[in-house]
Each structure stands twice: as C-alpha cells, then as structure tokens.
Amino acid sequence: MWASSTWFVNPANPIFFGAWPGEDTVVAYQSISGDTHLISAMGAAVLELLQVGPLSAEAIFKDLFPDEEPVDSAITTLRNNFLLHFEQLGLIEKFVS
Amino acid sequence: MIVGDYSIEALQGLISDSGLRFDVGPFTVSLQSSLDKFAADIHLMYGAYPLSTQPFADFHVRLDQPFGLRRWFRPQTNFTQDGRTPFKPLPLVQSFAMFEWGLNWCVSSQSHQYLIVHAAVVERGGMALIMPAPPGSGKSTLCAGLVSRGWRLLTDELALISLDRPGEVIALPRPVSLKNESIDVIRDFAPTQIIGPIAHDTAKGTVAHMAAPRESVQRSGETATSRLLIFPKYSPAASTQITPRQKAASFMELADQSFNFNILGELGFRTLKEVLDHCDCYDLIYSDLDDVIVQLEHLIDANGTGTADG
Numbered sequence: 001m002w003a004s005s006t007w008f009v010n011p012a013n014p015i016f017f018g019a020w021p022g023e024d025t026v027v028a029y030q031s032i033s034g035d036t037h038l039i040s041a042m043g044a045a046v047l048e049l050l051q052v053g054p055l056s057a058e059a060i061f062k063d064l065f066p067d068e069e070p071v072d073s074a075i076t077t078l079r080n081n082f083l084l085h086f087e088q089l090g091l092i093e094k095f096v097s
Numbered sequence: 098m099i100v101g102d103y104s105i106e107a108l109q110g111l112i113s114d115s116g117l118r119f120d121v122g123p124f125t126v127s128l129q130s131s132l133d134k135f136a137a138d139i140h141l142m143y144g145a146y147p148l149s150t151q152p153f154a155d156f157h158v159r160l161d162q163p164f165g166l167r168r169w170f171r172p173q174t175n176f177t178q179d180g181r182t183p184f185k186p187l188p189l190v191q192s193f194a195m196f197e198w199g200l201n202w203c204v205s206s207q208s209h210q211y212l213i214v215h216a217a218v219v220e221r222g223g224m225a226l227i228m229p230a231p232p233g234s235g236k237s238t239l240c241a242g243l244v245s246r247g248w249r250l251l252t253d254e255l256a257l258i259s260l261d262r263p264g265e266v267i268a269l270p271r272p273v274s275l276k277n278e279s280i281d282v283i284r285d286f287a288p289t290q291i292i293g294p295i296a297h298d299t300a301k302g303t304v305a306h307m308a309a310p311r312e313s314v315q316r317s318g319e320t321a322t323s324r325l326l327i328f329p330k331y332s333p334a335a336s337t338q339i340t341p342r343q344k345a346a347s348f349m350e351l352a353d354q355s356f357n358f359n360i361l362g363e364l365g366f367r368t369l370k371e372v373l374d375h376c377d378c379y380d381l382i383y384s385d386l387d388d389v390i391v392q393l394e395h396l397i398d399a400n401g402t403g404t405a406d407g
Binding site: 016018019020023024025026027029031034036038 | 343344345346348349352358359362363366367369370373374
C-alpha cells in the first residue's frame with residue numbers, strides 16, 4: 001500500500017519559507033490558509049521537493065541522501081515522522097492516481 | 098503649533114466643543130470630551146504633540162460620562178469612536194488610561210497599512226531595538242528606562258512595520274504604560290520624567306503613564322531600521338543575561354504578537370521575514386536597569402558596525 005504512495009504540495013496553496021543561515025528550524029507559511037509552522041530544516045527540504053511535484057518516500061530519501069541505502073526503517077521514519085505528519089497539518093496531500 | 102500652546106482652560110473649551118485635532122505619529126486624532134479636568138491630563142501628557150493641519154482625522158474619539166444616575170454614583174467613563182462604544186465603561190478616575198487603551202484599539206484594529214506587532218521599539222543611531230513581550234515581562238519598564246537615558250521612543254505598545262520599506266519601523270511615540278511596582282521604579286530611576294494620573298484597581302492593577310520625551314515626539318516623522326529583536330524578561334535580583342536565539346523561533350513569537358499578521362496574508366509573511374533578515378535576536382533577563390541599558394547600548398553599537406547574520 002505504501003510503495004505506490006506519493007505526496008505533493010498543492011500548487012493552489014503554495015508554501016513560503018523563512019530560513020536563516022546556521023539555524024536548524026525553518027518557518028513554513030501557507031499563503032492561502034495563512035497557517036504558519038516552525039519545522040526542522042530537513043522537513044523544509046522535504047516540502048521544497050514536494051513543491052516541485054509528487055514524490056514517494058523512497059524518491060525523497062534518494063534525493064536527500066543520495067549516498068545512503070534506502071533501508072525500510074529509514075523510509076518508515078521519513079513516512080511517519082514527516083509525510084504523514086505534514087499531511088495531517090494540511091501542508092501536503094497524498095497523490096491519488 | 099502644539100497642544101501645549103493652549104492653556105488648560107482653552108483646551109478644555111476646545112475638547113468640549115468642536116474637538117482637539119492633533120497628530121500622533123502618522124495618525125490624526127480628533128478628541129472630544131465632556132469630562133471635567135480631562136483637558137489637564139491631555140495638556141500634561143500630550144502637550145508636545147503638533148496640532149493637526151489635516152482636513153480629516155483618522156480616529157474621532159470621545160470620552161463622556163454615561164447618562165443617568167451613574168453620573169453621581171460611582172461615576173464612570175465611556176470611550177466611543179465614530180459613534181461606536183467598543184468597551185464597557187470604566188471608573189471615571191481611569192479616564193486617561195481608558196483614552197490610551199481606546200487609542201491602542203483604534204490603531205491595532207484599523208491600521209492595516211502597517212504590520213502591527215505588540216512590542217516596544219526604541220532607537221539609537223538610526224537602529225531600532227524591538228521588544229515584543231507579553232504583559233508582565235518588564236517590557237515597558239525597560240522601554241521607559243531606555244528612553245530616559247537618551248534612546249528615542251518609537252512606541253511602547255504598537256510597533257508599526259512598514260509594508261513597502263523593508264524592515265523600517267514607523268514612529269508612534271505615545272505615553273509609556275507603567276504598571277504596579279514599575280511606576281515607582283521609573284520615578285526613582287528618572288525623576289524628571291512626567292508621570293500622568295494614577296489609576297488604581299484597573300484590570301491590570303495600578304496603572305500610570307510616562308509621557309513620551311519631547312524630542313521623540315518632535316522626531317515622529319523619522320523611521321528607524323530594525324536591527325535588534327530582544328525578548329525581555331524581568332527577574333528580581335537576576336544579573337543581566339543576553340542570550341542569542343534563533344530567528345525562525347523569533348519569527349513565530351513575533352507573528353504570535355502581531356495584531357494583523359493573518360489579515361495581511363503573504364504580505365504580512367514577507368514583511369515579518371524582512372524584519373528578521375535585518376535583526377539579530379536575543380533573550381534578555383534583567384533586574385538592574387542601569388546595567389541592562391549599558392549592555393544594550395554596547396550590543397546595538399556593536400551591531401551597527403557588523404552584519405545581521407544571526
């Protein structure tokens with residue numbers, strides 16, 4: 001069920017980032033809802049990728065960590081700690097083909 | 098011509114008749130009142146403000162006693178703006194405080210040409226030190242202390258951030274609100290400052306206002322560039338501690354202290370981000386006004402020659 005799932009940032013509700021050098025957190029602002037979130041730098045990197053287009057957890061992992069093997073535990077962590085959490089917050093949506 | 102050019106009697110006549118129009122920062126206020134002696138408070142606290150030459154006023158406000166027997170039994174004051182009465186009446190002795198709180202409400206609810214943040218702002222060398230903080234943090238005491246040592250007052254309550262000039266803060270110098278022990282602290286620290294009428298038993302305890310320094314009022318047309326964002330916290334007997342903090346977390350607190358961040362939408366986000374781009378951010382714990390002022394002077398002077406890269 002998870003293998004084929006992809007997520008994306010709805011282009012109708014784009015995310016703007018406030019990021020400053022040397023900091024481990026980033027401000028993510030959704031222009032339509034006005035929701036403002038303080039997220040980790042890695043979370044912001046994930047959102048930035050999903051703003052370009054739909055990606056699976058595996059594809060995101062490969063982009064962020066090109067030198068590492070996409071082991072199941074790492075993919076599960078990425079999915080549970082980031083993608084599902086961001087989906088709950090309304091930052092991203094699951095792509096239904 | 099300034100408000101103080103009128104005698105108190107002439108001012109009373111004006112306020113009780115066609116109204117007094119004067120400029121407070123970028124706003125023109127039209128004030129009318131049937132209250133006895135209210136003109137004396139205005140003369141004391143707003144004497145340095147220029148009479149308006151504008152044909153219209155941004156805020157038409159009135160302070161009057163309610164009709165009926167309440168004029169004599171525990172007399173009260175009503176605040177109205179453009180015929181609306183946004184608040185319940187307060188005791189007559191709290192009239193000046195009510196004027197201040199009412200004017201805060203006018204600005205914060207109707208001035209979306211600015212990003213408005215609940216913060217004090219003072220300036221030194223063209224650089225603005227912004228102090229957002231919840232009530233009870235010691236923000237206003239520190240603000241009063243700084244302006245009593247030569248910093249320029251831009252605001253004690255409502256920071257007006259320009260939407261079209263990145264990081265610029267517009268001056269809105271008005272009386273500084275002091276509460277409870279802070280009143281005597283500032284009396285002792287700066288005996289020459291003008292302290293207005295004292296209102297006891299308000300929702301905030303005992304409240305009095307310190308008049309804005311005359312020079313700050315005269316320089317109302319000058320903006321200042323955001324440079325330091327300080328989150329102050331008064332802690333009895335604590336030594337001064339200034340600790341760097343992250344800009345992203347500071348952004349969130351500033352947004353939380355804003356009156357219209359959500360109303361302004363993307364423009365509000367971009368404007369606030371520009372403020373953070375310009376500022377270094379710190380947490381501040383203090384108890385000794387003399388010491389904290391010296392340290393803040395060193396900090397802003399050093400920042401004036403450096404870069405705001407956090």
